[in-house]
Amino acid sequence: MKLGFIGCGNMATAMISGMINNHIVEATDIIASDASLQSLKNAEEKLGILTTSDNLTVATSVDVLFLSVKPQFYETVIKEIAQDIKKSTIIVTIAAGQSLKRVESLFERTLKLIRTMPNTPALVSEGITAVCRNDQVTEEEFTLVMNLLRGFGIAEEVPEHLMDAVVAVSGSSPAYVFILIEAMADAAVAEGMPRDKAYRFAAQAVLGSAKMVLETGMHPGALKDMVCSPGGTTIDAVQSLEKTGFRSSIMEAMKVCAEKSRKLS
Known part of the structure; x- marks a missing residue:
């Protein structure tokens, strides 16, 4: 299983670190892209993951894709990769305010979408992540992603309408x-x-x-x-x-x- 992260800032680094340290996935099975070359250098040196400055390389080479950029960059990033995403790819969002409906509209087609809201204590494997999904994600796929998220703390499924409360409380x-x-x-x-x-x-x-x-x-x-x-x-x-x-x-x-x-x- 290959994991990809578009955006390799503090939150993504915390998640990746937890997954690797808790032996959920091997570092060599993770690839990340970022606009900052320094962030990529830090990730490669500290985490041992693969890195690239090309978002499309990440998007088209993984089974599970984490969109870990700030909410204001979602539209730009999704437009860049939308037409090349495989239908089998599971897309996981981690940004506040980005509903499943909005993300699907940005891709302009139906894909497997999981919305999450993690927090930075993931860095010490004490994070808590709220999770919801669209109807394209199978039980098996959802279980797979939940296991990944539990690599850095607790993960719980919640109704999507509670996500704004989750942002505030955790x-x-x-x-x-x-x-x-x-x-x-x-x-x-x-x-x-x-x-x-x-x-x-x-x-x-x-x-x-x-x-x-x-x-x-x-x-x-x-x-x-x-x-x-x-x-x-x-x-x-x-x-x-x-x-x-x-x-x-x-x-x-x-x-x-x-x-x-x-x-x-």
């Missing part, structure tokens, strides 16, 4: 979490902790908290209550967060993110 949310970790570390530094320790303590606290939600199955509110002893330090901190609109800030940010995703379609 696609873009690593940025929110990084801001949280940075802010926690800054506050710890202000309290006298060395910065390297501050980042480690903050990041591990976030990692451990997320793992508790996933592994205990308990409601996040119940887990929060477990930390908040009566009259203790944590409840005072939570009260301060509520005063400054911590929850509403996150919810508003996600609303804006989802709205922007919808406008990209």
